[in-house]
Amino acid sequence: MSKYRTRLPQLQDRAVFMTDGGLETTLIFHDKIELPYFAAFHLLQEKAGTAVLRRYYDRYAKMAIEQRAGLVLESPTWRANSEWAAKLGYTSVELADANRRAIGLMLEIRAKHETSASRMVISGNIGPRGDGYKADKRMTMSEAQAYHAEQIGVFAQTDADLVAAFTMNYVEEAIGVVRAAKAHAMPVVISFTLETDGRLPSGDSLTQAIARTDAETFGYPAYYMINCAHPTHFDSVLQDDSLLQRIRGLRTNASRRSHAELDESVDLDAGDPIELGHAHVQLYAQLPKLSVVGGCCGTDHRHVQAIVEAISAREKSDA
Secondary structure: OHHHOOOOHHHOOOOOEEOOOOHHHHHHHHOOOOOHHHOHHHHHHOHHHHHHHHHHHHHHHHHHHHHOOEEEEEOOOOOOOHHHHHHOOOOHHHHHHHHHHHHHHHHHHHHHHOOOOOOEEEEEEEOOOOOOOOOOOOOOHHHHHHHHHHHHHHHHOOOOOEEEEEEEOOHHHHHHHHHHHHHOOOOEEEEEEOOOOOEOOOOOEHHHHHHHHHHHHOOOOOEEEEEOOOHHHHHHHOOOHHHHHHEEEEEEOOOOOOHHHHHHOOOOOOOOHHHHHHHHHHHHHHOOOOOEEEEOOOOOHHHHHHHHHHHHHHHHHHO
């Protein structure tokens, strides 16, 4: 949407922006770090934990420069909302400080690495109030707006460029996030998660979810994304033209496992990075506005690099 174009360079036609991979699964399975409730923001409490996160984001920033791609820096705050933070003993003041420090780290990464060929955008990352895989504890739109307004309000007071809600699994929560972002004059991105049948865990189709969110918010989201699903779970549902025009981002899983299987798994299914990269060539052809790509559960820098390289090769062959 043109009103965000100067603030969000990823809205330029066919600009290639990457994000990181699966932050939490990388920390747990590769770095062997204990991460209660998948709460990566908790590492910001200590210098050592902050250093771990800094190294993680540095790697992706360097990759973006090597690939001459842009980078959306998603803050490590997917679990930094009040209900999850309370499980870790955070007060509201401590939680707000953690969210600010997370954006501060993203600003540090951008200041260190950004170039004219690799623009870097800072996103305040928002996660669901409940389980990202299940739509079992639903809020009304008004309840969701009130709930997420706390975190979004903190991000609005920082130099974050936008907020982005990931793993949204039912529409009312997504609408609440958008309304809270609009109230704070923050650009917002909504990313829905999909089951193996291409539908949200709530049962809604992706077309229904996007159409209703746009209708209830007067089309306020800058764009939509899909995350935490393998390409084979949703490639067959990418048919409606109005849907295709609104999807600009993908953060996919390398694993073909369902959410239920992933939830019960004690091992990491990293899939095949090259295969995942090739899958995105077809998705790039299907989605005319696709510009932001990265990974989700089980992916790491290898997967993101394979995706970006595959898309870049496709662009060169089309030139």
